Amino acid sequence: MTILRTDRLTLTPVQETDFPDLCALWGDPVFAASIFPAPLSSEDVWFRLLRDMGHWQVKGYGNWSIRETATGDYVGSVGVLDYRRILDPAFDAPELGWGVAPRFQGKGLAFEAVSAALTWCDDTLNAPRTVCMISPDNAPSHALAARAGYSPYVETTYKGWPVVLLERPAP
Numbered sequence: 001m002t003i004l005r006t007d008r009l010t011l012t013p014v015q016e017t018d019f020p021d022l023c024a025l026w027g028d029p030v031f032a033a034s035i036f037p038a039p040l041s042s043e044d045v046w047f048r049l050l051r052d053m054g055h056w057q058v059k060g061y062g063n064w065s066i067r068e069t070a071t072g073d074y075v076g077s078v079g080v081l082d083y084r085r086i087l088d089p090a091f092d093a094p095e096l097g098w099g100v101a102p103r104f105q106g107k108g109l110a111f112e113a114v115s116a117a118l119t120w121c122d123d124t125l126n127a128p129r130t131v132c133m134i135s136p137d138n139a140p141s142h143a144l145a146a147r148a149g150y151s152p153y154v155e156t157t158y159k160g161w162p163v164v165l166l167e168r169p170a171p
Contacts, residue, residue, distance in 0.1 A: 011064035021074035076100035
């Protein structure tokens with residue numbers, strides 16, 4: 001499985017040893033509020049972890065755990081995904097997803113990780129575009145998406161929640 005490195009970060013495929021860090025991230029009400037109506041339980045985090053590990057086995061790509069190279073501190077995750085989401089319109093391209101712990105936000109680390117994932121995606125998958133889904137109220141993620149080259153193409157709902165779908169053409 002693919003490991004990515006940037007100036008400050010090491011991105012490794014999600015693994016079982018990430019579970020405590022994932023529980024801390026998804027259990028954080030500040031972090032979870034931008035994605036879900038409530039923090040996730042450890043059981044829900046476990047199911048997400050198993051899904052993400054299986055994604056790597058089936059697709060050969062998925063979520064990476066983001067860690068600061070110098071400290072080993074868990075920053076968050078970024079991934080190239082095929083979750084087969086039930087939404088209208090359906091995704092017809094690889095999906096990019098990301099999340100960074102509040103204490104690491106505003107330092108450019110999310111952009112660094114997203115850029116590494118997009119470079120890998122562009123070089124490896126040769127997809128004509130990638131897509132992402134962001135809550136309309138998540139201004140930091142919208143700013144990051146725009147900086148990474150994404151633009152909105154439709155507003156819709158996912159599991160009853162309003163979302164904006166964005167796309168980025170491959171270079």
